[in-house]
Amino acid sequence: MSTPEEASAAYRRYLSAVMLHGHASARACDLGGTDLYALNILDLAGAMTPGELSARTGLTTGPTTRLIDRLEQAGYVRRVPSPDDRRKVIVEPVAAPAELDRVMAPARKRIGEIVGGYTDEQRAVLFDYFERAARAFREAADDLRG
Template identity: 65%
Template sequence: MSTDAHEIYRRYVGAMVLHGLHAARECGLGGTDMYALNLLDLNGPMTPGELSAQTGLTTGPTTRLIDRLEAAGYVRRTPSPDDRRKVIVEPVGEPTELAEALAPARQKLGEVFARYSEEERRTLFDYFARATEALRP
């Protein structure tokens, strides 16, 4: 990666972080809540214990974090079939507020994508998939 690519990447990451936090605000979520919601979105349903391990929070705050997300309609609690002490936290489709908050950005990005050829789009989506995997914390 050349210095120039570094520079581009740095600015790009900045823009994505800005965008993400902006979306979080639009949804009435804090940064940690958005963080947790994305964890659930990327890694699938998990227990509060697993979520607390991944967020770095202790169990108390995690419970209330899930409370907030559940009250806002972003996730759902389901009893675990295997272990009745456990609870499964799963994202509930894509919440309306989140979709609406992301809509303008999607619209703009859609216009950007429209400029590329089918071949180029394949390259971009391939990169997205690989980068998502590489950035997974």
């Protein structure tokens, strides 16, 4: 079993590798890292207001507006009036970068092979961890933002 220090270092290497791959994938699709991150948020959560996107990305309103402008100009999102309040705008995902699946395929294949090597019980623990850790990170980020 690893020491807490070794476990921490291994986990930090993992997080760094995930972030590095995300940035490399974004660049390969002619996007910024934050742009790809925002598209992922929209893909997972669906359409939302610019304010909600701002909160989920951690960006202030000015950079969020420029982010939406870039994504709209590239054809990945569109702004539509809110059905509840015509004064509000909703940002809807309309397309993914054409190259994204190709760019992500090698990592997805490798990760799929790793996950496929685990038993059903081990995979259940892994996915339970992913869900719980994601929630913990979101809550910690909310705490940091006040």
